[in-house]
Amino acid sequence: MLNQFSDPIIAIRLINILVLITVCINSSEIIFSYKNYTNNDIFDWEVLKYESLKRFDGKRASFLNFLYRFPNYIFAVGILLVLSLISIAILFRHDLPIWLNASLLLLILMIHYRTGFGMDGADQLTGIILFALLLGRLGNTPLTYQACIWFIALQSVLSYFTAGYFKLISPVWQNGSALSGVMNSVGYGHKDFSVFLIKRKWASLILSWMLIVFEVSFPLSLFFGKSGAIIFIIGGIIFHFLNAMIMGLNNFFWAFVATYPAIIFAAIQVRNYIN
Template identity: 30%
Template sequence: MATKEMAPVDRALRQVETISAVGLALASMEYLARPDQFADTGLMSWEIERLRLRMLAGKKADFLNAIFKPPGIYVLLNLRLVAALTLINPRSDKVARDFAVAFIAVTNYVLAVRIRAGTDGTEHMSQLTYLALLATRLFPNDPKARAASAWFIGGQCMLSYLAAGLAKAAGPAWRQGQAMPGIFRTYVYGDERIYKIFKDRPKLSKVAGWGVIVGESMLPLALILPKKSAWAMLATGAAFHGGNAAFMGLNRFLWSFVGTYPAVVYMSKNMKLDDLSPKKLLRGLRKRR
């Protein structure tokens, strides 16, 4: 019996699940590889982390110790790893995938309370992505809900790039070339070889800074450019994240953001430049009234 071909939107959302789940699996394994950091004497001790928020510092929040202190935190991370592997496995059935998406969506916000140090845009993108994926499970028979989720994920990705590019453009360090050597000289994100290259070549550093500004700011054009140009821009974005993973250790950024690209592609295929015209937008608002 021939299997039913997936609709384009379902295929895009499945690809988002699979790719982004790789990053979640890596993140879980990274945390589990150093379990000592969650101990009371570790860098991520819950006794210290909870002091960041007044509502968590008192005895009323002690019930969270069961999942936020060892061994509870290890169980939580292992379950997230299992959920991520479930989404990566192409043979996982629908029920298993639904539970995995729901578990990841909920625990994304749970971990946002537990792990506050060292988090970045990766976690924020994952929260939004899996919240949208969960919405498709809450309305399984509504194709508009699935399309809206894909558009939300793709749109959030493009807005993130645009916001990052404009924020860098507003900073003189990026425009004048100090940002690149400044980043690569740090202990956490640094690379001595790259740092020396930019330090000894200020013009190259300035060009690289402007390259990042322009690249991030212009990436949303992939939504309306011709097919080949759009794919080239997405490939550039993926290469950018690949470089960050190789030289700065930001491997989770790669999977979190590139994981949204299938939604961007779906959005691009269903968007026309005319859709952005004021007349059409006003017409759409009037129809909703």
């Protein structure tokens, strides 16, 4: 079954399905928290527009002002959700039309621009993946498909390595105090787990170094064939699942899992080249 990942068409379809699941989750969260986008709330456009519209004027500013105000913005997010669900259904049998690829990317960028300060790494990775997929479809050749997959794979392993590297050179990650500090934070913390780590500093230290080693070594997933890639991917799934359960980072799970078919594809190609 894993040999099917060596087919760029299958790999791209699976990447597309997984990243669109991320989009569906993100869109649903915005819709269900629509009150945050009403007047006098945290994402009130009447406040955000003074910063967001600085680089626009005239008709473009008027259009964005119309699009981003409540409830128009929520309707636009609803359109993105519907298009994503339709796209997932299409992808089980066919490639997406280029216009649909482009529409999804445009709507995602629209959301990112409105809530720029509230974005995280998963939002950025989602946009990067959709942009790479669009370029692959525009080229519509085996070479552009493979280039698209390799770009996504390298983006993924670079993300892990960079995160691990900066933890590696950070004194607070080296001594384990950063992990307990994050777990004790308001935004991403977990009270019970933070108490556990504070009382058992040895556990915080071990978990910190396990995470550092895992992230820094993740690029090796490309060099040991599909079996080696699967080992790293299982580790990644466990890591992001725990993050989703403990820290509420649901989007990170699906955004990074969406890159895993690309990693398997690249790992198979590297092994075939070596052999």
